Amino acid sequence: MSAPTVTDLIAVKRDGGPLSDDDIKYLIAGYTDGSIPDYQMAAMTMAIYIRGLDADELSVWTDAMLHSGDVLDLSRMEGPTVDKHSTGGVGDKVSIPLAPIVAACGVNVPMMSGRGLGHTGGTLDKLETIPGFTTSFDATQFEAILADTGLVLAGQSERLVPADRKLYALRDTTATVSSIPLISSSIMSKKLAEDLDGLVLDVKVGSGAFMTESDDARRLAETMVGIGAAHDVTVSALITAMDQPLGRAVGNANEIAESLDVLAGGGPDDLVEITKTLAREMLRLAHVDETKVDDAITSGRAMEKLAEVISAQGGNPAVTEDRSLLPLPEQEIVIEATDDGFVTRCDARTIGVAAMRLGAGRRRKGDDIDPAVGIRVEAKLGDRISVGDPLAVVGVRNRSQFEEIEEALLSAWSVEEYAPEPRSLIVDRVGDEL
């Protein structure tokens, strides 16, 4: 018998059968080196989308992706190494205060982030609003910054998991993004390539998240925790609400300013709660006393850590004390409530799309973003408001930009007579008890 062809392997998955370890390695290696063309991988990913991958297939698939390029070797690093990944949501700037807090507690945080596409912003885009701040490093530079500061806030290296870069671009145009095995292997291959001791996942659920149903979010969380276990990396996941924007700022520079508020001991309650909960979870995974979180903030050491990494990455650390160094919008326009009552809906997706249309996000890969524009949400779920109260303050380049999105943005809020049931921000946790 001759070896199976790619067409044979597609037929196996098309009919719901399992792929062998060798099949999967051959597919990922061949797709990465270009010997398997896009159209064959497109047929395969559609078959996977509909038929799924079982736990064994998924572990091998993730491993093959992870080894499609360079893998970090942080074995010489002192102390534990833990990272966080969020599936993304509107106003989710958590990485920016979180990483310095955890690093200030003595845990290495080799954080690699992406750029935003669509209504969810990207951590890199936000960080790059800090004057001079750069995020593109080779492995040697990356490891040097991490060794010096215990922290690095970088973009994904081109040479790390190249299979995912190609596969994600393909999935994006072939309606095969929203598949739990394909999402989880994409995320976990990149995170496992960071040579971690532990990983905390923030799986968002709600209108502003990728997963709008909590059952799906839980399945995604469980799948990723399972992949971690198969790779001997302790992974836990928090499932957190993303019905309304996290914090008040939605944009880029304004989200940096709000992150600085958290490190200064202030900031919106929901953002503070999620940041501290994730920080404690990361410390537990690193076997570090979780009560250190509050002290890292109140002592100012977390803010100092941020200043330190900004310097190390070419940025101006004075931004931690002077927000006016961040880009500001030309104009701020208030959008006002037209009813009295309680806010029963403050829709994350609608607000995220409005921010994207202002220029804060990308419609297409490669689009430029506008660092200064954005939305500050003034009325959130459960707030009691009166006619004329501000719902949001919109930062724009000019008034006509505002007029284009005004009506759509206003539709994000519902105001009713009775207060809504309070909802938990942290919906659930998946992972071994620590």
Place this chain on the structure above:
Amino acid sequence: MSAPTVTDLIAVKRDGGPLSDDDIKYLIAGYTDGSIPDYQMAAMTMAIYIRGLDADELSVWTDAMLHSGDVLDLSRMEGPTVDKHSTGGVGDKVSIPLAPIVAACGVNVPMMSGRGLGHTGGTLDKLETIPGFTTSFDATQFEAILADTGLVLAGQSERLVPADRKLYALRDTTATVSSIPLISSSIMSKKLAEDLDGLVLDVKVGSGAFMTESDDARRLAETMVGIGAAHDVTVSALITAMDQPLGRAVGNANEIAESLDVLAGGGPDDLVEITKTLAREMLRLAHVDETKVDDAITSGRAMEKLAEVISAQGGNPAVTEDRSLLPLPEQEIVIEATDDGFVTRCDARTIGVAAMRLGAGRRRKGDDIDPAVGIRVEAKLGDRISVGDPLAVVGVRNRSQFEEIEEALLSAWSVEEYAPEPRSLIVDRVGDEL
């Protein structure tokens, strides 16, 4: 709302939803003109493979394919125009005697055929073993030959149904060939582009056919008859057995010789039965007296019609009287029975693959075929044989070629003590009563 993107349409079919008429027209037009890339169509065809197309979608899909290029206009032709299409099988040379018989009865037969791939040979490859015979014409030449002789035996024009040419090549490498909606739209778009009054389908079922199960064959037949009805063309289908090779000759030049035997009033019973049954069905569709079939053969008019079309297509018509003008194998080697008893299995697929390995078929598109090599099956289902009787005579270039396939070829036969149940050659008919 902006128009749906290709990715949106893939998502609809991925989730089992229906595509609208406009969606389908957009997909086929975009794929034909290259604005929709292979990888998006690959994801779409996999989604269609798994989710299917309903009758309305399929009719529109076929229509969009049919209009992706030129369509013949035979309205000026005198008399009815009827064609036959076979889904293909081992030793299936029926078109070659059938078309001249039907044309000799006054029905126009604008037969377009393909080249073989894999174990099923192609009518064009067989015809081109006739010295000088050409099969590539533009629409004007095609119509002129048809008008002169009532018959043309040609290859598919490049400009007829270009969508199918692209889509078939894509399906072939993405494991999406064996889908009833995709097969039936591929076949029917090409046949409907011939501007027919009627079409007879020969849907083969068995080990040597594309469809190995009779339920699948019946569904394919019913689907194609339904597409015909939606396009106001009378279509009927015969479902015929393809467990063993049809006739005795499997190859190329030897199949032409066997076709000449049929036109001369001889030939193997099974080949004669299928040829005459299909001829009568075509005459019924054309409202011509079906009893004319036997007379067309015995009078020699069918053989004359073949000589006429061979001349019109640049070939040497003397071949109809002198078979030695056809290419002959260098050597003939007999493969002998090793048991006494009845033949209970004479496997079409095994014999077809052996013939392909000799060079009579193609492993890959673009491979050359060897016109002279082939197999003559001497022992067929139900035959009583003794040790040393010939099972087959293998025509080869040299003995080592034979030795490579000998063992595999021998495995095509099973010989047992009791005769097998006789099986019907014509399994069923699908279509309106005429």
